[in-house]
Amino acid sequence: MKFPAFAYARPNTIDEAIALLASEDEARPLAGGQTLLPILALRMSMPSLLVDLNDIEDMKHIIVGDGVVRVGAMVTHAQNLASTEHRKYLPLLSEAVRHVAHEAIRNRGTIGGSLAHADAAAEMPLVVTALDATMIIANEDGGRRVEAKNFFGGHFTTAIESGELLTTIEFPISDHHWAFEEVARRPGDYALVMAAAGLKVNNGIVESARITLGSVADRPLRAPEAESYLTGKAISGEIAVEAAQIATQDLKSHDDIHASANYRRTVVGTLVKRALMRAATEKSA
Numbered sequence: 004m005k006f007p008a009f010a011y012a013r014p015n016t017i018d019e020a021i022a023l024l025a026s027e028d029e030a031r032p033l034a035g036g037q038t039l040l041p042i043l044a045l046r047m048s049m050p051s052l053l054v055d056l057n058d059i060e061d062m063k064h065i066i067v068g069d070g071v072v073r074v075g076a077m078v079t080h081a082q083n084l085a086s087t088e089h090r091k092y093l094p095l096l097s098e099a100v101r102h103v104a105h106e107a108i109r110n111r112g113t114i115g116g117s118l119a120h121a122d123a124a125a126e127m128p129l130v131v132t133a134l135d136a137t138m139i140i141a142n143e144d145g146g147r148r149v150e151a152k153n154f155f156g157g158h159f160t161t162a163i164e165s166g167e168l169l170t171t172i173e174f175p176i177s178d179h180h181w182a183f184e185e186v187a188r189r190p191g192d193y194a195l196v197m198a199a200a201g202l203k204v205n206n207g208i209v210e211s212a213r214i215t216l217g218s219v220a221d222r223p224l225r226a227p228e229a230e231s232y233l234t235g236k237a238i239s240g241e242i243a244v245e246a247a248q249i250a251t252q253d254l255k256s257h258d259d260i261h262a263s264a265n266y267r268r269t270v271v272g273t274l275v276k277r278a279l280m281r282a283a284t285e286k287s288a
């Protein structure tokens with residue numbers, strides 16, 4: 004199908020983009036277009052104005068400093084995959100982004116577009132949730148910061164309001180060891196289920212644990228009870244199995260055309276166990 008008619012603007016700065024987005028109710032940002040353009044072709048969205056973000060250099064940075072990594076919303080998946088800063092400071096992002104789609108899509112698709120789209124089966128929402136990242140959002144009043152745990156409101160729903168722009172994702176540099184596990188039907192497909200584990204271990208004892216589940220609900224889920232269970236314990240196969248059991252016991256997943264809720268609950272438990280064992284025994288990517 005052909006796109007609906009829309010006006011098109013290509014600003015050079017965040018301020019210009021915000022002014023354009025505020026100028027019309029049905030204005031939409033265009034990032035890599037890997038999701039938005041198919042949606043337009045299917046006429047599932049009919050914006051009056053597309054505000055193309057691709058010339059805004061201030062949204063393409065990867066900056067390390069003050070204990071955080073700031074990643075511009077227009078950094079592509081391919082740039083995140085190639086980033087030596089990420090391998091050193093954000094190994095979970097480095098590992099998870101390998102699972103995002105295929106090379107052609109990674110070359111255009113952006114981290115900001117992925118987060119703004121908020122597909123529960125996408126990898127980047129899980130990564131920002133696991134790493135307690137902060138979304139920096141610009142608007143006509145200057146802007147605001149939203150923590151990842153408050154950013155996702157359900158399927159394809161975020162805290163970004165009409166007229167706003169996600170400009171930067173701020174990741175605190177974590178001292179945990181990380182591992183990411185995913186099951187997808189084929190390499191490059193969206194995840195059927197996925198899990199990330201982060202462990203900070205001192206003298207063989209877990210000081211801090213983070214477990215995040217993805218594609219099992221309408222948004223990424225942390226597993227705080229399993230995280231608490233692990234704290235103060237030495238990781239073993241049995242402990243990892245018990246933590247996975249705690250992480251999934253109250254999980255109300257969903258059936259869809261790809262997998263049943265029961266499948267998701269069972270497999271994500273296995274992924275949590277695998278991720279925990281890898282986080283305990285391997286050095287992060």
Ligand SMILES: Cc1cc2nc3c(=O)[nH]c(=O)nc-3n(C[C@H](O)[C@H](O)[C@H](O)COP(=O)(O)OP(=O)(O)OC[C@H]3O[C@@H](n4cnc5c(N)ncnc54)[C@H](O)[C@@H]3O)c2cc1C
Pocket residue numbers: 031032033034035036037038039040056076077102103104105108111112113114115116117119120124125126127163167168169170191192193194
């Ligand atoms: C065949 C195929 C397979 C894929 N497989 C995967 C996969 O396995 N895992 C995965 O995670 N993704 C996958 N994707 C999606 C891909 O990662 C896209 O890059 C991503 O969903 C959207 O990013 P984009 O930059 O293309 O955003 P766009 O398509 O340009 O925009 C998406 C939405 O976000 C809004 N938006 C974009 N940027 C901003 C911003 N800075 N602030 C506010 N709103 C904004 C747009 O208005 C639009 O509503 C796949 C896509 C395709 C076509």
